[in-house]
Structure formats: structure tokens, C-alpha cells
Amino acid sequence: GQQLNQSPQSMFIQEGEDVSMNCTSSSIFNTWLWYKQDPGEGPVLLIALYKAGELTSNGRLTAQFGITRKDSFLNISASIPSDVGIYFCAGQLSNTGKLIFGQGTTLQVKP
């Protein structure tokens, strides 16, 4: 079946540092999405990518959809304590709308 490999699994960084995480897939997706999940909450959409090569920003977040449509990265610049949480990438199957999730990256920020 389709799988997304997300790395790193966890990160512990100092406030103010930049963060980068990525996802790769053995399959092509038409849409890549990045979500953040706080403990006990549902995922919240951060960035959606629709075109191969697309680079999109949302505040301190930047994400890119790989040219091959099999990978994506998410960067967070100048991290702050509220960035703490679990970040998931997800590939969307266009014909059904179903999402395939990566394993998640747990981010901890030290003030």
C-alpha cells in the first residue's frame, strides 16, 4: 500500500532556531498537506500544496511540493515555544479525497 516516510521522528531545538522536516513517498500524490496536532486535539491544516514545484509560505512556515510529486518539506523559521506539537505530512488521493499520513515529527522547543 501507499506509505509516507516522514523524518525526523522528533526534534528538540532551542527557541529561535529554524526547523526542517520532510516526507517522501513511493507514490505520486496530487496534493500534499501539512498539519499540526496539539495533544488531545485534531490536526489543524497549516499549508496545502497543489502543484509540483510549488513553494508556499504561511507566516514563519514554508513548504514545497517536490517536482516528482513524491516528496515535500516543511520549514519553520525562528521557532517559538508555541510551535511545540506533532507535525504530519499527508498526501491526498485526488479521486477519493482520502489522506495518507506520515508518521509525524514531534517538535519540542526549549525557551
Added chain:
Amino acid sequence: GAVVSQHPSRVICKSGTSVKIECRSLDFQATTMFWYRQFPKQSLMLMATSNEGSKATYEQGVEKDKFLINHASLTLSTLTVTSAHPEDSSFYICSARDFQLTEAFFGQGTRLTVV
């Protein structure tokens, strides 16, 4: 973004009983809803996809008779965990989209504990 409301946020039930979880789209018509399950420190795993007015499509390995899904209206889908057992304890999350929305939006999740 669109708002999806899930209820209850937490529920504790006795083994052998059934539990119903509701998922509502508040400001759009959800032609499709998805139900996920998430175990601690793991990713979200899709359980089933439901389209309004039709039977749900279950992922491989998910028992349709145990996890009953109803999507009778464009704003409400329900997941009923029947004859719950402790191994059904998990975080259940719904998401919803309509044909005009490219992406789906998630509810807040329901923490189910079966004792």
C-alpha cells in the same frame, strides 16, 4: 477555514456497551466524511470513508459491523463503536469535505476509554 465539530470530546464506557460519536460540519455541506483512529504516539489511520446517503467504504482490516457509520445528512456523520472492548480505546477523529473544498477539515477528536 471550514469548521468541523466532533462530540463528545471524551467518553468512558464499560466493556460490552456501545458508544456513538458525532461529527458535524458547521458552515459547509460535507458530501464526504472520513473517520480515523489514532493510537498513542502513532499517526492517523483511516478507518472508513462515507458519502452522504450511501454506505461507508471501510479500509482493509476494519470491521464494518463493529464500527457502524451513518452519514444520513450533509452536515452529520456518526460513528458507533458496538460492543466496545478495552482494545478499542483510542482517539477517534473525523474529517469532512465537500466537492467545492480541495482539502478536508478535522474535528477535535474523541478520546474513547473502554473499562
